[in-house]
Amino acid sequence: AQKVxxxxxxxxxMEKTTVTMDCVYETQDSSYFLFWYKQTASGEIVxxxxxxxxxxxxxxxxxxxxxxxxxxxxxxxxxxxxxxxDSAVYFCAMRVNTGKLTFGDGTVLTVKP
Amino acid sequence: xxxxxxxxRYLIKRMGENVLLECGQDMSxxxxxxxxQDPGLGLQLIYISYDVxxxxxxxxxxxxxxxxxxxxxxxxxxxxxxxNQTSVYFCASLTYNQAPLFGEGTxxxxx
Numbered sequence: 001a002q003k004v005x006x007x008x009x010x011x012x013x014m015e016k017t018t019v020t021m022d023c024v025y026e027t028q029d030s031s032y033f034l035f036w037y038k039q040t041a042s043g044e045i046v047x048x049x050x051x052x053x054x055x056x057x058x059x060x061x062x063x064x065x066x067x068x069x070x071x072x073x074x075x076x077x078x079x080x081x082x083x084x085x086d087s088a089v090y091f092c093a094m095r096v097n098t099g100k101l102t103f104g105d106g107t108v109l110t111v112k113p
Numbered sequence: 114x115x116x117x118x119x120x121x122r123y124l125i126k127r128m129g130e131n132v133l134l135e136c137g138q139d140m141s142x143x144x145x146x147x148x149x150q151d152p153g154l155g156l157q158l159i160y161i162s163y164d165v166x167x168x169x170x171x172x173x174x175x176x177x178x179x180x181x182x183x184x185x186x187x188x189x190x191x192x193x194x195x196x197n198q199t200s201v202y203f204c205a206s207l208t209y210n211q212a213p214l215f216g217e218g219t220x221x222x223x224x
Contacts, residue, residue, distance in 0.1 A: 033211050042119075042193065045203065045215040052211075091155060099144050100171070101205075101213055103155040 002027045002092050004082035013082055016110055021077045021107045022069070023092030032076045032096045036064070039089040039106070048090075051075055082111045115140050117206050119216035126223050133193035134219050136204030143189040144207035147171075147179060150218075151199040156203060162187050194223045 001025040013093065026069045034051040049061045051068050058066045067076035079086055092104040118137045125164045126132050137146065143164045146157040148171075158171030160179040168179050176198060184200055201220050205213040 034211055037215075043201065043218050045218075047212045047214065051212070052214050095211070095213070098169075099160075099161055099207065100158065101149075102147060102172075104160070105155040 002029075002094060002096055002100065002102045004092055004102050004104040006076050006107050007094055008107045010090040010108040010110070012110045012112060015084060016081055018080045019082055019109065020080075020110070021090055021092075023075050023077070023104055025073050025075065025092070025094045027094060027096055028071075032094055034066075034068070035093040035095070035101075036066070036075075036077045037091045037093060037103075039091065041088070045091075048072065049077070077110075084113060085113045115208060115214055117204055117214050117216035119202075119204050122217065122219060124219060124221045126194050126221070128196055128223055129193050130147060130157075130223075132194045132198075132221065134191075134202055134204075134221070136187045136189070136190040136216055137185055138206040138214075139185060140206065140208070141184055142206040142208060143184065145188070146182070146205040146207075146213060147177075147189045148203045148205065149173070149198075150198050151157045159189065159202075192223050194221075196223050 005024050032053045036048045038046045049064045051059045063080045065078045089106045091106045095101045118205045147159040147164045162168045162181045178190045201218045203218045204216045
């Protein structure tokens with residue numbers, strides 16, 4: 001069975017700083033995909049960034065980057081130069097070979113001016 | 114632009130009524146999902162569909178069934194809805210870059 005765990009319920013940071021959100025996962029599959037999504041206040045779920053399990057390089061998209069530590073089954077999301085509009089709920093997710101996509105419970109990020 | 118469309122966006126039903134939630138995508142993606150999200154919680158997988166008439170139970174399929182007769186449409190059906198099925202329901206479609214694309218959600222209230 002697959003499991004995704006986000007231990008940080010909420011994080012508060014000052015604008016323009018860097019924040020890291022943690023995520024650990026469990027799977028028996030040797031190949032899988034890891035994702036981070038953002039859910040805005042309106043409820044919209046937006047894809048941010050993806051990491052393929054077979055790739056050693058950490059993915060980077062804009063001011064989002066990942067800290068992929070495969071031996072620890074960990075995929076952290078790093079947001080640099082945070083902005084007020086980054087305030088949202090962030091979800092970590094994993095898709096395994098069956099296509100099943102499992103989500104963590106989310107981390108609420110508040111960016112203060 | 115790729116888009117997943119859910120209808121209706123808001124729905125109020127009485128306990129015991131049947132509910133039909135519809136999801137569409139025009140990108141001919143094979144794999145589609147239905148999730149529910151309760152307040153303060155993550156998304157729980159109800160069903161996954163790999164293609165027409167190829168559906169598989171997710172983690173919480175009890176009380177739900179699905180239908181996929183065309184690749185572009187994936188329906189979620191609640192036969193005799195219960196009050197504990199009040200939730201926000203999301204549909205998603207697996208894009209070619211491997212990242213599922215989500216619809217805007219349907220907010221269902223069962224009274």
